[in-house]
Amino acid sequence: MKQVTIRALARELNLSVSTISKALRDSYEISAETKQRVLALAATLNYKPNPYASSLRGKKSRTIGVVVPEVADSFFSLAINGIESVMKAMGYHVLICLTHEQFDNEQLILNEFQSGRVDGVLMSVSRETLNGDHIRSLTEQDVPVVFFDRVLEEVQAPRIVTNDFESGYAATAHLIEKGCREIVYLGISKSLSISNRRMEGYRQALADHRLKCTENNIVACTNDPAENYRAVKKILLRKAPKPDGIVASVEKLTTTVYQACNDLRLQIPRDVKVVCFSNLEIATILHPSLTTITQPAFEMGRAAASLLLKAIKGTDVKGAEMVIPSVLIPRGSTAG
Amino acid sequence: MKQVTIRALARELNLSVSTISKALRDSYEISAETKQRVLALAATLNYKPNPYASSLRGKKSRTIGVVVPEVADSFFSLAINGIESVMKAMGYHVLICLTHEQFDNEQLILNEFQSGRVDGVLMSVSRETLNGDHIRSLTEQDVPVVFFDRVLEEVQAPRIVTNDFESGYAATAHLIEKGCREIVYLGISKSLSISNRRMEGYRQALADHRLKCTENNIVACTNDPAENYRAVKKILLRKAPKPDGIVASVEKLTTTVYQACNDLRLQIPRDVKVVCFSNLEIATILHPSLTTITQPAFEMGRAAASLLLKAIKGTDVKGAEMVIPSVLIPRGSTAG
Numbered sequence: 160m161k162q163v164t165i166r167a168l169a170r171e172l173n174l175s176v177s178t179i180s181k182a183l184r185d186s187y188e189i190s191a192e193t194k195q196r197v198l199a200l201a202a203t204l205n206y207k208p209n210p211y212a213s214s215l216r217g218k219k220s221r222t223i224g225v226v227v228p229e230v231a232d233s234f235f236s237l238a239i240n241g242i243e244s245v246m247k248a249m250g251y252h253v254l255i256c257l258t259h260e261q262f263d264n265e266q267l268i269l270n271e272f273q274s275g276r277v278d279g280v281l282m283s284v285s286r287e288t289l290n291g292d293h294i295r296s297l298t299e300q301d302v303p304v305v306f307f308d309r310v311l312e313e314v315q316a317p318r319i320v321t322n323d324f325e326s327g328y329a330a331t332a333h334l335i336e337k338g339c340r341e342i343v344y345l346g347i348s349k350s351l352s353i354s355n356r357r358m359e360g361y362r363q364a365l366a367d368h369r370l371k372c373t374e375n376n377i378v379a380c381t382n383d384p385a386e387n388y389r390a391v392k393k394i395l396l397r398k399a400p401k402p403d404g405i406v407a408s409v410e411k412l413t414t415t416v417y418q419a420c421n422d423l424r425l426q427i428p429r430d431v432k433v434v435c436f437s438n439l440e441i442a443t444i445l446h447p448s449l450t451t452i453t454q455p456a457f458e459m460g461r462a463a464a465s466l467l468l469k470a471i472k473g474t475d476v477k478g479a480e481m482v483i484p485s486v487l488i489p490r491g492s493t494a495g
Numbered sequence: 496m497k498q499v500t501i502r503a504l505a506r507e508l509n510l511s512v513s514t515i516s517k518a519l520r521d522s523y524e525i526s527a528e529t530k531q532r533v534l535a536l537a538a539t540l541n542y543k544p545n546p547y548a549s550s551l552r553g554k555k556s557r558t559i560g561v562v563v564p565e566v567a568d569s570f571f572s573l574a575i576n577g578i579e580s581v582m583k584a585m586g587y588h589v590l591i592c593l594t595h596e597q598f599d600n601e602q603l604i605l606n607e608f609q610s611g612r613v614d615g616v617l618m619s620v621s622r623e624t625l626n627g628d629h630i631r632s633l634t635e636q637d638v639p640v641v642f643f644d645r646v647l648e649e650v651q652a653p654r655i656v657t658n659d660f661e662s663g664y665a666a667t668a669h670l671i672e673k674g675c676r677e678i679v680y681l682g683i684s685k686s687l688s689i690s691n692r693r694m695e696g697y698r699q700a701l702a703d704h705r706l707k708c709t710e711n712n713i714v715a716c717t718n719d720p721a722e723n724y725r726a727v728k729k730i731l732l733r734k735a736p737k738p739d740g741i742v743a744s745v746e747k748l749t750t751t752v753y754q755a756c757n758d759l760r761l762q763i764p765r766d767v768k769v770v771c772f773s774n775l776e777i778a779t780i781l782h783p784s785l786t787t788i789t790q791p792a793f794e795m796g797r798a799a800a801s802l803l804l805k806a807i808k809g810t811d812v813k814g815a816e817m818v819i820p821s822v823l824i825p826r827g828s829t830a831g
Contacts, residue, residue, distance in 0.1 A: 205632075222607075230566035230575065230591075239566060243593060247600070252607050255566075255591035257579060264583070270541075271558075271588050276612075417780040441775070444753040446782025 163206040171200060219278045222252040223467060226268055226282040228260045228309075232410055233438040234456045235283070238307060241460025242281060249468060251278075260382055262287035269293040273300055279467045283309040286348030286382075303470035307463035308454075310352050317470065317479035319463040323353045326452045326485045327360025330406045330434040333450070335368045337493050339404030339432055342370075343394055344377045345387075345416070346408050357408050357436070376402070380412060387412065391419045395431065403431055410437040413449060433492040436485075447491025455483045499542040507536060555614045558588040559803060562604055562618040564596045564645075568746055569774040570792045571619070574643060577796025578617060585804060587614075596718055598623035605629040609636055615803045619645035622684030622718075639806035643799035644790075646688050653806065653815035655799040659689045662788045662821045663696025666742045666770040669786070671704050673829050675740030675768055678706075679730055680713045681723075681752070682744050693744045693772070712738070716748060723748065727755045731767065739767055746773040749785060769828040772821075783827025791819045 165183070169176045174193070182189045182197035189197075200206075225242055227235045239255060246253050254277065258265040265285050270293065272280055279302060282294075291314035298304055298316065306318040334342050344361045347354050358377070365372045378394055380387045391412075394402060407416055413435050417427070425431050427447055434450045435442075442449040462481055470476045501519070505512045510529070518525045518533035525533075536542075561578055563571045575591060582589050590613065594601040601621050606629065608616055615638060618630075627650035634640050634652065642654040670678050680697045683690050694713070701708045714730055716723045727748075730738060743752055749771050753763070761767050763783055770786045771778075778785040798817055806812045 229572070231569060231572035233567060236565070236567035236572075239593070240595075243595070252603070253592065255593070256589065257575070257591070259576075259579070267588070414777050414780055421780065439777070441750050441777055441781075444750055444757065444782075445777075445780060 163201075163204045165206075168197065168200055168204070168206060171204075172196060219471070220252075220276060221250060222254060222277050223464075223471075224268075224272050224277040224280045225253060225255045226258060226265065226280060227255070228258050228283060228285050230255070230257065233440070234308070234410065234454055237438055237456035238283075238460035238463075241457040241462075242464045243460075244457075245461050245464035245468070251468075258285040260285045260287060262289075266293045269297055272302060273297055277302065279303045279305070279471045281305050281307055281463050281467055283307055284311045284351075286351050286354075289350050303467060303476075305463050305467040305470065305476075307459050308353060312352055315477065317466050317476045319459050319466065319481050319483065320353075321454050321459065322482055322484045323356035324360040324363075326436070326454075326487070327357035327406070327408070328364045329360070329487045330357075330436075330452050331361045331364035332368070333487060333489065333493060334404035334406065334432055334434060335364065335370065337404075337428075337432055337495070340370060341400045341402045342376065342404040342406060343402045344406050344408070345380050345391065345412050346377060347380050349379065354408060357406075361406055380409075380415075384411075384415060387415045388419060391415050392423065395419055395423055395425060405431060405433045407433065407435040407437075410435065410439060413437055413439065413442075413445075417445065427492050428494050434487075435492075442488075442490065445492075447494065450490045450493040451488050452485050453488055454485045458483050499537075499540045501542075504533065504536055504540070504542060507540075508532060555807070556588075556612060557586060558590060558613050559800075559807075560604070560608050560613040560616045561589060561591045562594060562601065562616060563591070564594050564619060564621050566591070566593065569776070570644070570746065570790055573774055573792035574619075574796035574799075577793035577798075578800045579796075580793075581797050581800035581804070587804075594621040596621045596623060598625075602629045605633050608638060609633055613638065615639045615641070615807045617641050617643055617799050617803055619643055620647045620687075622687050622690075625686050639803060639812075641799050641803045641806065641812075643795050644689060648688055651813065653802050653812045655795050655802065655817050655819065656689075657790050657795065658818055658820045659692035660696040660699075662772070662790075662823070663693035663742070663744070664700045665696070665823045666772075666788050667697045667700035668704070669770060669823060669825065669829060670740035670742065670768055671700065671706065673740075673764075673768055673831070676706060677736045677738045678712065678740035678742060679738045680742050680744065681716050681727065681748050682713060683716050685715065690744060693742075697742055716745075716751075720747075720751060723751045724755060727751050728759065731755055731759055731761060741767060741769045743769065743771040743773075746771065746775060749773055749775065749778075749781075753781065763828050764830050770823075771828075778826065781828075783830065786826045786829040787824050788821050789824055790821045794819050 165176055165179050169179045179197055182194045230236050243253050256268045262285055288311055291311045294304055294314045304316045306316055310318050346358050362372050378390050416433055420427050427433055437451045438453055438456050442451050501512055501515050505515045515533055518530045566572050579589050592604045598621055624647055627647045630640055630650045640652045642652055646654050682694050698708050714726050752769055756763050763769055773787045774789055774792050778787050
């Protein structure tokens with residue numbers, strides 16, 4: 160297929176190349192009627208601007224990058240849907256890149272984005288990320304970055320987060336209210352701000368209810384399901400004191416916890432009650448149905464996308480922070 | 496941060512700009528020793544090539560695009576992990592774009608990819624896709640395309656698929672073996688080749704077991720969960736003949752089927768037996784655990800990525816087709 164050029168459009172419409180170019184850039188110098196004729200023909204002939212040439216002239220790519228640890232997690236897949244719902248309406252192209260929770264991947268991706276490929280970036284940092292130089296390199300080249308959910312505290316960038324401290328607190332207080340006294344907290348990375356805030360909420364709820372917080376009740380889970388399964392099984396086998404409640408701070412621990420309870424013939428909620436941070440639609444059909452802290456994933460994606468669009472248009476949003484609260488949904492796993 | 500230029504590298508190493516440029520392009524004109532000096536300094540100074548300038552000269556972007564309907568489905572998220580495991584090892588950058596099952600989105604994404612942004616594309620078509628002009632436009636511009644899982648038959652492109660006919664057959668035969676006689680098939684798009692093949696397998700299994708295939712037992716599901724729920728409930732409420740088995744052809748119908756059975760107080764597997772095409776890890780902890788047709792998602796991703804790399808390197812893979820079989824895993828939902 161031959162590429163349709165601006166020159167061909169000009170010839171066809173008997174207009175100058177510069178008029179066509181200005182019409183395509185929506186210049187105020189060109190009348191609405193002419194613009195419409197140009198756009199109609201461009202559409203008919205499937206004209207595509209050369210993005211490199213445009214970019215070299217400093218034009219925007221109308222593309223944004225979304226950098227997330229993974230997509231095999233319903234929080235991220237829902238958040239991406241929220242992001243795309245906003246970006247599509249504004250005619251932006253969305254490129255998704257995965258870090259797989261690895262810092263070196265995150266650096267490579269952001270390096271790629273430095274070369275003018277994208278007008279802005281939405282990101283949730285990996286669990287390994289401690290240093291923000293790669294993010295600052297990007298913002299210093301005028302590529303705005305907006306964090307959503309997972310923030311790197313040391314980087315000053317606008318952010319859309321949820322109330323992780325309050326959610327950790329609510330999950331724990333709910334278990335205490337249901338009679339639990341030995342509550343295990345299953346955490347992930349210690350460097351991740353959201354994970355720490357959820358754990359602080361857990362600690363505070365215990366303290367407010369005059370329950371001792373023993374470090375033995377805090378399990379640091381990893382990226383390896385088999386290892387997590389062993390760790391969860393080990394703590395559930397403990398006799399004195401016997402755990403009677405679990406706060407699982409990430410969705411993928413759901414299967415681990417249910418599987419370990421099944422295999423140990425522990426009955427949920429009779430023997431152990433479970434709350435999980437999860438957006439899994441399937442939570443309702445588990446047996447028993449799962450009590451969740453459900454995050455406003457779609458809404459957070461939407462809000463982050465809107466904030467990034469403002470930043471791309473040059474509005475100063477540096478200090479912006481929006482907190483969209485999560486919701487505790489009590490179900491069968493904490494009944495009784 | 497100031498951008499490091501080829502000129503700066505040349506000055507630093509006391510070499511010509513053209514030598515640096517050739518070394519970076521791995522030209523045979525430059526000695527291995529010089530190349531190594533150049534690459535070492537480039538890494539130290541965090542030199543990044545200008546992708547637009549390089550692309551205009553016809554250099555590769557070392558980036559591939561992955562076009563899938565969605566990521567809120569464990570098949571696609573696992574397949575993406577397979578793709579990235581190959582591409583990362585080869586130093587390729589992976590950009591993921593979602594069509595949300597809409598043909599117009601798919602066209603927009605492929606149009607974007609026409610401008611030299613990517614060296615090749617891996618895709619699974621949307622359920623709306625009937626026409627392949629947008630795919631041909633890409634391949635005509637020497638951007639190779641490899642299909643995985645969802646193929647558009649009318650486009651001649653290499654493909655990695657699974658044995659959908661045999662899987663639909665196996666799911667149905669398994670239900671018949673377990674005593675089912677009125678088996679409902681929950682399908683999705685009629686234009687999607689995989690969906691049709693699965694349904695043909697269902698029909699063939701019924702025929703081979705001398706069971707009548709009535710069109711009333713085939714339900715066309717949509718993208719709307721509420722609508723699917725109503726349709727599934729309606730067919731399960733049918734008295735004569737009463738359905739006693741369900742083949743659900745896509746993962747997201749799992750929650751719908753379980754929810755409808757729960758709400759109608761139908762017990763799985765006693766009242767109705769269920770097989771679902773699904774890669775959900777959580778299938779094991781459903782109640783009852785779910786019998787699945789599990790697709791080799793990760794392996795299909797890996798194989799598709801390897802095939803695309805061959806195509807990018809200029810190997811002729813036009814007619815290539817690889818079939819990686821799916822596996823029936825019997826569990827509680829078809830027991831007894």
